[in-house]
Amino acid sequence: MSRADRLLHLEVVTPARQVLEADVEAVILPALDGYVGILPGHAPMIVGLDIGLVHYGGQSGPKQVMAVAGGFAEVRDDQVKVLADTAELAREIDVPRAKAAFARAEERLRHPSRDLDLARAEAALRRAAVRLEVAGRAGGGGGAREGGYAPGEERLGEP
Amino acid sequence: MVGQSIRDIRRRINSVRSTSQITRAMEMVSVAKLRRAQEQLAQARPFAGQLADVVRRLLADPRLHRQLPGVSPAVVTGRASVSRVAYVVITSDRGLAGGYNVNLVRFARTQIESDSCPYLLYCIGRKGRHFFERLGWPVQGGLESVGDNVDFLTARKLGSELWELFVSSQVDQVDLIYQQFLGVGHQRPVRETLLPLTRLVSSRIASTGDATRLGKGPEQAGEGADTEATTVAEYIYVPSREQVLALLLPRLVHNELYRVLLEAKASEHGARRTAMHQATENAEEMLRALQLSYNKARQAAITKELVEIVGGAETLTAGGGQ
Numbered sequence: 001m002s003r004a005d006r007l008l009h010l011e012v013v014t015p016a017r018q019v020l021e022a023d024v025e026a027v028i029l030p031a032l033d034g035y036v037g038i039l040p041g042h043a044p045m046i047v048g049l050d051i052g053l054v055h056y057g058g059q060s061g062p063k064q065v066m067a068v069a070g071g072f073a074e075v076r077d078d079q080v081k082v083l084a085d086t087a088e089l090a091r092e093i094d095v096p097r098a099k100a101a102f103a104r105a106e107e108r109l110r111h112p113s114r115d116l117d118l119a120r121a122e123a124a125l126r127r128a129a130v131r132l133e134v135a136g137r138a139g140g141g142g143g144a145r146e147g148g149y150a151p152g153e154e155r156l157g158e159p
Numbered sequence: 160m161v162g163q164s165i166r167d168i169r170r171r172i173n174s175v176r177s178t179s180q181i182t183r184a185m186e187m188v189s190v191a192k193l194r195r196a197q198e199q200l201a202q203a204r205p206f207a208g209q210l211a212d213v214v215r216r217l218l219a220d221p222r223l224h225r226q227l228p229g230v231s232p233a234v235v236t237g238r239a240s241v242s243r244v245a246y247v248v249i250t251s252d253r254g255l256a257g258g259y260n261v262n263l264v265r266f267a268r269t270q271i272e273s274d275s276c277p278y279l280l281y282c283i284g285r286k287g288r289h290f291f292e293r294l295g296w297p298v299q300g301g302l303e304s305v306g307d308n309v310d311f312l313t314a315r316k317l318g319s320e321l322w323e324l325f326v327s328s329q330v331d332q333v334d335l336i337y338q339q340f341l342g343v344g345h346q347r348p349v350r351e352t353l354l355p356l357t358r359l360v361s362s363r364i365a366s367t368g369d370a371t372r373l374g375k376g377p378e379q380a381g382e383g384a385d386t387e388a389t390t391v392a393e394y395i396y397v398p399s400r401e402q403v404l405a406l407l408l409p410r411l412v413h414n415e416l417y418r419v420l421l422e423a424k425a426s427e428h429g430a431r432r433t434a435m436h437q438a439t440e441n442a443e444e445m446l447r448a449l450q451l452s453y454n455k456a457r458q459a460a461i462t463k464e465l466v467e468i469v470g471g472a473e474t475l476t477a478g479g480g481q
Contacts (some may be wrong), residue, residue: 013209015311015414017202033398045395046217048406072406083410087459112182 006040010056012066012082019087020066027080028055029073038075045075049084051126053134065090067134069127082115090138093131102128160417165460168453172446179442185255192307193428199309200340200421207414210357214411217394217404223400231326233407237355241331245279245324246271247317247353249280249337249423250287252304259338259346259427260286266348266402267336268294279330283317302430309424314417321416322409325354335419338426344433346426353415356408 010027012020027038029054038045046138057063071084105125108116220237248267250260264287271278281287281301291298302317321333333354337347353360396403 011209011464012375013206015203015206015314015417016199018205032402036397043395044393045397046213046403046407047397048402070401071410072213074209076216081213083206083210083213 006021006078007083008038009042009079010082011080012054012068012084012087014071015082016109019084020089022056024056025058026056028053029080029082030054030068038080039156040078042075042078047075049073049082051123051130053130054082054087065134067093067127067130068128069123088131090134093135095132095135098128098131099134102132126145164371165453168449168456172449172453173444175442176450179439179446181399182435182442186432186439187427189432189435193425193432195307196309196333196421196425196428202424203414203421207418210407210411210414214356215360215405217253217407218389233331233355234325235356237357237461238261238331241276243279243330244274244301245281245321245330245333247281247283247301247321247335248276248291249286249335250282250290251423251427252285252306254286255434256431257437259430259434260284263287263338263348264290264338266350270334270336270350274285279324280403281317281321283423299431305420305424307424309417309420311417314420318413319409321354322412335353335416337419337423338430340422340425340429341377343429344428345434351419353412356411359411359415388461 008023008027009021010022010024011018013124015077025040029036029038029047030050032048032050034046035052049068051069052067053065054068055063055065058068066087066089068082068087071082073082075081101124105121105128108121109118109125112118112121144151178254182323246267248263250263254260267287271280279299280291280296282291283302283305285304288298288301288303300320302313305313324330332352334350336348336350340346379438418477
């Protein structure tokens with residue numbers, strides 16, 4: 001079978017639920033040291049994930065995006081398993097909430113108090129930014145709360 | 160005198176009836192909460208299964224087996240001697256759950272006493288904490304209350320704490336003591352080792368046991384065994400083996416703790432459902448008995464009145480005839 005006929009089986013799970021299972025032609029993952037593209041026939045790999053976007057999809061390159069924060073992914077036998085701390089599809093993202101989180105984190109960084117945990121505030125800012133970007137790319141459709149976007153998950157990235 | 164007793168019986172009927180309404184409502188609530196906990200448990204399965212699979216494949220890498228870069232190898236292999244144990248006892252916050260808490264706490268006490276080695280005690284749930292405090296045993300920490308919705312964040316926080324405890328050699332073993340969920344109203348106190356991760360990652364027997372518990376099909380387990388040998392040694396680690404392991408292993412702990420918390424929660428609601436169901440049935444039985452004595456008393460009163468009337472009338476006719 002030629003590489004073009006093969007598909008990657010992409011599975012995205014978080015501790016709380018399974019987020020996505022799909023056959024796709026390519027996946028781009030937000031690795032800790034930069035984005036990594038994966039096509040069928042990729043060598044076995046384990047990747048530590050950063051806060052970022054997972055691109056996945058069809059014919060002419062990756063088309064869909066989702067937001068993940070932390071975790072790792074395993075690539076093996078044309079299967080991509082993303083085990084993320086949190087993951088949301090574009091339609092699951094609560095835009096007003098992400099905007100509020102973004103503003104809050106920005107405010108905190110702009111006027112740092114003495115006991116500010118800088119890394120934590122930055123992580124919060126990045127998570128919110130990623131969510132907004134994913135929602136924006138999907139055509140601004142947001143605010144939907146399908147898929148069990150549990151309130152607890154919002155804070156998961158914070159220690 | 161008879162009227163008094165009728166009123167008493169009626170009062171008791173009312174009281175028993177309202178109790179049974181409460182127990183019935185609590186039963187319904189437990190059914191709903193149990194369903195939710197079971198759903199959460201089911202939703203947590205894919206992640207738990209995948210995570211355990213990945214870690215198992217990774218640790219099968221001969222290069223990693225004895226030395227784990229970046230992580231204390233004791234996390235996987237265990238320490239040669241166990242001189243201090245941390246016990247995590249998981250109970251509920253509220254009672255009215257039959258023997259749920261009592262049995263667990265008794266089990267925990269026997270376990271800890273028979274180990275008789277220095278320990279740290281962590282209590283999750285108010286009931287357990289109160290029990291051990293009354294006993295005068297020092298409770299190191301844990302969670303005062305979990306609430307009905309177990310979220311991963313809670314598990315992660317406690318998990319990190321326990322991880323630190325182990326890695327910094329304050330304890331050599333972390334054991335969870337909880338009520339394993341075997342079905343609605345059917346649970347069993349068990350003790351499982353959380354750290355070191357030996358049980359979770361290394362033995363093949365344990366892994367298949369886990370696979371069935373985690374609801375994974377046998378075909379998947381078989382597939383894992385086949386491909387393991389060929390793919391395992393060739394993993395590319397991004398950014399590095401050290402960092403990947405440092406990411407993976409604590410997550411395994413957090414996730415296992417999350418699963419156990421959910422399972423304990425399911426057991427709790429199952430136990431409460433059964434207890435409340437029984438209470439409702441007892442109340443209904445009592446109501447039937449009370450209703451019977453009420454009817455008897457009422458009938459007796461009516462009969463007595465009739466006798467009096469008839470007696471009175473006879474006296475009258477007898478008197479009129481004379």
